[in-house]
Amino acid sequence: MISIVERKRSSGSSNILNKVFARSVRGKVQKIVREHYLRDDIPCHSCACTVCVSKEPVDFNGNALKPILSENPFHLEQYGKHYLVPDTNVFIHCMDLLENPNNFFDVIVLQTVLSELSGRSIPLYNRVKRVCQEKTKRFVTFSNEFFSDTYITKVDEEEVNDRNDRAIRKATHWYANHLAGVGINVVLLTDDAENGRKAREEGLQVSSTKEYITKLPDADILLDMISANAEAQAERESRTAGKTLFTQHWSMSRMLTCIKNGEIHKGIVNINPYNFLEGTVSVLGYDKPVIILGRSNLNRSVQGDLVAIEILPQSEWKTETSEIASDENDEEQVEEPVAQDESAFQAENEKEVARKHILPTARVVGILKRNWRPYVGHVDMASVANRTGSSQQSVLLTPMDRRVPKIRFRTRQISRLLGQRIVVSVDNWDIDSRYPEGHFVRALGEMETKEAETEALLLEYDVQYRPFPKSVLDCLPAEGHEWRVPQDKSDPLWHKRADFRELLVCSIDPPGCQDIDDALHARPLPNGNYEVGVHIADVTHFVKPSTAMDAEASSRGTTVYLVDKRIDMLPMLLGTDLCSLRPRIERFAFSCIWEMDENANVVNVSFTKSVISSKEAFSYAEAQARIDDKKAQDPLTEGMRILLRLSKKLKQRRLDNGALNLASPEVKVQMDNETSDPMDIEIKQLLETNSLVEEFMLLANISVAQKIYETFPQTAVLRRHAAPPASNFEALQDILHVCKDMQLKCDSSKALAHSLDECSDNADPYFNTLLRILTTRCMLSAEYFCSGTFAYPDFRHYGLASPIYTHFTSPIRRYADVLAHRQLAASIDYETLHPSLQNKQKLVDICNGINYRHRMAQMAGRASVEYYVGQALKGRETREEAHVIKVFKNGFVVFIAKFGLEGIVYTRTLSTPEPVVEFDEAQYALNVSIKAPKQHKIRIQMFQKVLVSVGAIRDEHSGKQKVHIQLLY
Amino acid sequence: MSHYEVISAEGLRQDGRRWNEMREFDCRIGVEKTAHGSSFIQHGNTRVLCNVNGPSEPYIKGKSKQEKAFINVELNFAPFSLIDRKKRHRSDKRIQEQCVAIQRTFEQAIQVELYPKSQISISLNVLEDDGGAIATCINAATLALIDAGIAMVDYVCCATAGIYETQVLLDLNTNEESDISWMTVGVLGTKGKVTYLKQETKLSLDLFEPALTTAIAGCDHIALQMQKVVRQSAKTLLSKMA
Numbered sequence A: 001m002i003s004i005v006e007r008k009r010s011s012g013s014s015n016i017l018n019k020v021f022a023r024s025v026r027g028k029v030q031k032i033v034r035e036h037y038l039r040d041d042i043p044c045h046s047c048a049c050t051v052c053v054s055k056e057p058v059d060f061n062g063n064a065l066k067p068i069l070s071e072n073p074f075h076l077e078q079y080g081k082h083y084l085v086p087d088t089n090v091f092i093h094c095m096d097l098l099e100n101p102n103n104f105f106d107v108i109v110l111q112t113v114l115s116e117l118s119g120r121s122i123p124l125y126n127r128v129k130r131v132c133q134e135k136t137k138r139f140v141t142f143s144n145e146f147f148s149d150t151y152i153t154k155v156d157e158e159e160v161n162d163r164n165d166r167a168i169r170k171a172t173h174w175y176a177n178h179l180a181g182v183g184i185n186v187v188l189l190t191d192d193a194e195n196g197r198k199a200r201e202e203g204l205q206v207s208s209t210k211e212y213i214t215k216l217p218d219a220d221i222l223l224d225m226i227s228a229n230a231e232a233q234a235e236r237e238s239r240t241a242g243k244t245l246f247t248q249h250w251s252m253s254r255m256l257t258c259i260k261n262g263e264i265h266k267g268i269v270n271i272n273p274y275n276f277l278e279g280t281v282s283v284l285g286y287d288k289p290v291i292i293l294g295r296s297n298l299n300r301s302v303q304g305d306l307v308a309i310e311i312l313p314q315s316e317w318k319t320e321t322s323e324i325a326s327d328e329n330d331e332e333q334v335e336e337p338v339a340q341d342e343s344a345f346q347a348e349n350e351k352e353v354a355r356k357h358i359l360p361t362a363r364v365v366g367i368l369k370r371n372w373r374p375y376v377g378h379v380d381m382a383s384v385a386n387r388t389g390s391s392q393q394s395v396l397l398t399p400m401d402r403r404v405p406k407i408r409f410r411t412r413q414i415s416r417l418l419g420q421r422i423v424v425s426v427d428n429w430d431i432d433s434r435y436p437e438g439h440f441v442r443a444l445g446e447m448e449t450k451e452a453e454t455e456a457l458l459l460e461y462d463v464q465y466r467p468f469p470k471s472v473l474d475c476l477p478a479e480g481h482e483w484r485v486p487q488d489k490s491d492p493l494w495h496k497r498a499d500f501r502e503l504l505v506c507s508i509d510p511p512g513c514q515d516i517d518d519a520l521h522a523r524p525l526p527n528g529n530y531e532v533g534v535h536i537a538d539v540t541h542f543v544k545p546s547t548a549m550d551a552e553a554s555s556r557g558t559t560v561y562l563v564d565k566r567i568d569m570l571p572m573l574l575g576t577d578l579c580s581l582r583p584r585i586e587r588f589a590f591s592c593i594w595e596m597d598e599n600a601n602v603v604n605v606s607f608t609k610s611v612i613s614s615k616e617a618f619s620y621a622e623a624q625a626r627i628d629d630k631k632a633q634d635p636l637t638e639g640m641r642i643l644l645r646l647s648k649k650l651k652q653r654r655l656d657n658g659a660l661n662l663a664s665p666e667v668k669v670q671m672d673n674e675t676s677d678p679m680d681i682e683i684k685q686l687l688e689t690n691s692l693v694e695e696f697m698l699l700a701n702i703s704v705a706q707k708i709y710e711t712f713p714q715t716a717v718l719r720r721h722a723a724p725p726a727s728n729f730e731a732l733q734d735i736l737h738v739c740k741d742m743q744l745k746c747d748s749s750k751a752l753a754h755s756l757d758e759c760s761d762n763a764d765p766y767f768n769t770l771l772r773i774l775t776t777r778c779m780l781s782a783e784y785f786c787s788g789t790f791a792y793p794d795f796r797h798y799g800l801a802s803p804i805y806t807h808f809t810s811p812i813r814r815y816a817d818v819l820a821h822r823q824l825a826a827s828i829d830y831e832t833l834h835p836s837l838q839n840k841q842k843l844v845d846i847c848n849g850i851n852y853r854h855r856m857a858q859m860a861g862r863a864s865v866e867y868y869v870g871q872a873l874k875g876r877e878t879r880e881e882a883h884v885i886k887v888f889k890n891g892f893v894v895f896i897a898k899f900g901l902e903g904i905v906y907t908r909t910l911s912t913p914e915p916v917v918e919f920d921e922a923q924y925a926l927n928v929s930i931k932a933p934k935q936h937k938i939r940i941q942m943f944q945k946v947l948v949s950v951g952a953i954r955d956e957h958s959g960k961q962k963v964h965i966q967l968l969y
Numbered sequence B: 001m002s003h004y005e006v007i008s009a010e011g012l013r014q015d016g017r018r019w020n021e022m023r024e025f026d027c028r029i030g031v032e033k034t035a036h037g038s039s040f041i042q043h044g045n046t047r048v049l050c051n052v053n054g055p056s057e058p059y060i061k062g063k064s065k066q067e068k069a070f071i072n073v074e075l076n077f078a079p080f081s082l083i084d085r086k087k088r089h090r091s092d093k094r095i096q097e098q099c100v101a102i103q104r105t106f107e108q109a110i111q112v113e114l115y116p117k118s119q120i121s122i123s124l125n126v127l128e129d130d131g132g133a134i135a136t137c138i139n140a141a142t143l144a145l146i147d148a149g150i151a152m153v154d155y156v157c158c159a160t161a162g163i164y165e166t167q168v169l170l171d172l173n174t175n176e177e178s179d180i181s182w183m184t185v186g187v188l189g190t191k192g193k194v195t196y197l198k199q200e201t202k203l204s205l206d207l208f209e210p211a212l213t214t215a216i217a218g219c220d221h222i223a224l225q226m227q228k229v230v231r232q233s234a235k236t237l238l239s240k241m242a
Helices: A088-098 A111-120 A122-134 A160-180 A193-201 A209-214 A219-224 A233-238 A252-261 A331-339 A342-353 A450-460 A548-556 A572-578 A620-628 A635-656 A688-711 A727-740 A749-758 A767-778 A815-827 A840-873 B093-109 B133-147 B174-179 B205-241
Strands: A017-023 A029-035 A080-086 A107-110 A139-142 A185-189 A205-207 A265-272 A275-281 A290-293 A306-311 A362-369 A375-379 A393-399 A407-411 A420-428 A437-446 A497-500 A506-509 A518-524 A530-537 A586-596 A602-613 A616-619 A667-671 A678-683 A717-720 A783-786 A877-888 A891-896 A901-906 A916-920 A925-930 A936-941 A945-954 A961-968 B025-029 B037-043 B046-056 B070-077 B119-128 B156-164 B167-170 B181-188 B193-199
Touching: A080 A088, A080 A160, A088 A111, A088 A122, A088 A209, A088 A437, A107 A111, A107 A160, A111 A122, A111 A139, A111 A160, A122 A139, A160 A185, A160 A193, A185 A209, A193 A205, A205 A209, A209 A219, A219 A407, A219 A437, A252 A265, A252 A306, A252 A362, A265 A290, A265 A362, A290 A306, A290 A362, A375 A450, A407 A420, A420 A450, A437 A450, A450 A840, A497 A586, A506 A620, A506 A635, A506 A688, A518 A635, A518 A688, A530 A635, A530 A688, A548 A815, A548 A840, A586 A688, A586 A815, A602 A688, A616 A620, A620 A635, A620 A688, A635 A688, A688 A717, A688 A815, A717 A815, A717 A840, A727 A767, A749 A767, A767 A877, A783 A840, A815 A840, A840 A945, A877 A936, A891 A945, A901 A961, B025 B133, B025 B205, B037 B133, B046 B133, B070 B093, B070 B133, B093 B119, B093 B133, B093 B156, B093 B181, B093 B193, B119 B133, B133 B156, B133 B181, B133 B205, B156 B174, B156 B193, B156 B205, B167 B205, B181 B205, B193 B205
Parallel strands: A080 A107, A080 A185, A107 A139, A185 A205, A407 A437, A497 A602, A506 A616, B070 B119
Antiparallel strands: A017 A029, A265 A275, A265 A306, A275 A290, A306 A362, A375 A393, A375 A420, A393 A407, A420 A437, A506 A518, A518 A530, A530 A586, A586 A602, A667 A678, A717 A783, A877 A891, A877 A945, A891 A901, A916 A925, A925 A936, A945 A961, B025 B037, B037 B046, B046 B119, B156 B167, B156 B181, B181 B193
């Protein structure tokens, strides 16, 4: 029986309704009246309190929440044992501090504070909620606004902020009284002097953040983490006389109105990685991205910011600079020509106007949404005045990300930070400051150590690498590694599960693979056809929707593979054991079974949850050897031969349909087994068995996509790859035409595939591969989407030439597959579909999230390879063949196939004194006349094969070992 | 509004209620002296006024039935009942549909065979809609019918319940109604006999039953409240007769 309670509004009916006047979308004024019930059963969440336990709410299933705050909290001499109540500004300015893993436990987050935060910054609000949910730091939320003892009404002529401050004080007061009996104090953390004074008058224990931190054991480090906003307020006021370097940003309402009128445009700034003073913004109405040149036009926008831009008059349009802002130049020097000599610039400009490459040019007038994140980098030595002192000083951080400007921050521990990888958060960027200002967050460790560099990389690419919180681990099966498929087939877990334990299933993966998520089998049928099965790990049996584990997996989105490390999406227990289809162990699987004829045409397909027992886990090479071994005649090998035969037909059909065979420069770093230091670099080898597995996975994905789209036309999670716009290929087509006199057709994927086959150079066998790599870069990236958001023709996967596609086959390492599993299970009536998978808007959000994570994971993986390639080359100098793939005014980019790596060669490094360089833009060539040691001329053109020497030097900009390339001639 | 949570981790909804808590329910009967029977219900911020006239001779002769009474329902949403001021005409398809549903519900609850060839008209005015307007209308109609002295089998009580992820929520307000899937359930008497069930949003089948039981429990609670008011007014009537 469910007990029903009717809430009564409190007496004094004036305070029970929240009246809000809001402006509707159309600009009308609306009056919104909401009820607000006050209650007297809000628990204090403290383990020390005996009264409140009975007040913890009980949910529909009868589970009550448990108190969280420790009964023996942190002790400080001045405050005794205490809990902390930070006010809103403390969260805004010092969230990094509060998240510090060694300090700040037992924190009470008031509802007033949370709702203020949600109004100020949603990401920050989510961060706070997350810390509260994880429970490891014992943060609790206290719903003071619903509690009759702590609720206050706004007094006439009181500002909202003052009312909220009063509410915070009132709640702190209640806590202090409530816990006085058990000897726990409550300290209000506030940096607002006025609020602090009032609280003291009311007899509360108050502290400012700084004051509090100085009493903590590791005060030095923590002090640096106070935000520049909070700290430098006073100083900034005194500095007002400084000259302004930037124009004032427009007000938000002015920007919004002008965007509506079409006077200005909004878009996301993308900074050129070769030149941080040049950015592009893609804007509706312009088919090419709009460029923004120079510091003052960029007007304090940082990579990824959503900005409002004003298009400059046509007379001021410019071309993209074909110059590389070289990192050895000091920033100042790079900038001067832009600001200083306007006339020279114009003269040069006039020449350029005549040229065809002129682009719409704009300037940033305001920033709609900042994309600041913590940045990893190292202290710029040149900016340090005093290297040993412990007094406070301002220094500059050189971020690893070249697109981000240097960041100024203050520190008292400079001696400890030099040579370290550090993280800095940006707080603001004033109109009179050349650099944004930030505060120190933490040090990752010595530069160039593997640990620090790996962590830096993970942070840079926003990979969630922290260990799984307890709430997630609690979702794992209690049996741990002992979990087994129940032997008794009447067990409810066997319900609607097919018994495939007798099938000769095997898995084929890269060597050493632990998270085996797919296995295959094939056998001839009596009617002459074949039965082919793909069995995928049944992850959704363990990861149920709306659990902490599901939320974590969804926020991680994908497993990230680095050279020496894997950041799992799911806890190890599931990924490498319970879900992994290991050989000779019974495992739950989701099977896709086809009947195929000799020509690999699908006769029919069925899906079922199953139990399998894999007979063997092969590596690609082992599987290949087994198939090639003429003596092996056992049914398992025969099955694999059938698979191989069918897969070749599938592949041929796919290529005939116009699937692209693109190349990406994938290399593998060979590691020394003992020291795990990088030894050598090799290009990944592809065997027939690689393509065997790939073909059947593609087929399974396509079959599943069709099935879930049929059942859920609005909400199926699919993957699409849009056809690249023809303009993406223009540059490449032109280069090909000029340099090689070849044609690239890109009307359809089939035409492209065909013309790629045609383009080859007998003198240079690698040219075709190089071209494929460059073509890949012109493509758009594939993305996950929810079927209701696109029309059916747009579902097409361009690269695979399939009208519909999804990801189903790797649920251990991709969250999209988990969603597809749930939808497929619902479409075969195995279980009902969870409501969150029926809500289109939610799915769109999830898809955006996993697309982002997917992109980041790819980039992190590449950066990791790049780092290790640098390490492997350390102390070596080799001569390699390379190809020119981009030509600039003052240098060119070469691609070294053997290492899958590209690097810049500056013309000024070719000889001393600097050679005279003539840039032949129409021919994509550089004519370099070298004066010494002997006078001669060389010509560098696109696609040219050159001989370079490759070595590694320490890159001053990123502080990493960086490949250094020199031209040999 | 994407960040706003329907129910917080601490188990509190936007207005401070827990999942099994109903908004304040306040009802009166006999508020309109000119009608045969009338009632006024304020459930949270939702306000409904109901008048009942009849049994009387039908206005439209064609609709009168030989053996039983004809029930005519008029439903009127005041233009100021929602946040945006908006006129909703009586010929609005949705309103007509709801009228028919209410009419069918009361055909089962009223002992119609006692009033042959006559008409009973129920006129419902929603003055303010903050969630569960139809539920409140049905409740108000029950009270007004009792006030008019029309013979009924039992009370018809109505409540709403919704599902947020896997949590059941009782008695939704407009904000919650627009965010989650929910249903209106009407129950005849206190034996859990469902006479009205309306669901316009998708709901997973596993969660249907918990939501239904919760709504029925809510109906039972409302039945008690309504009974209290009816008995109170009966007492006043009795004392006047004495």
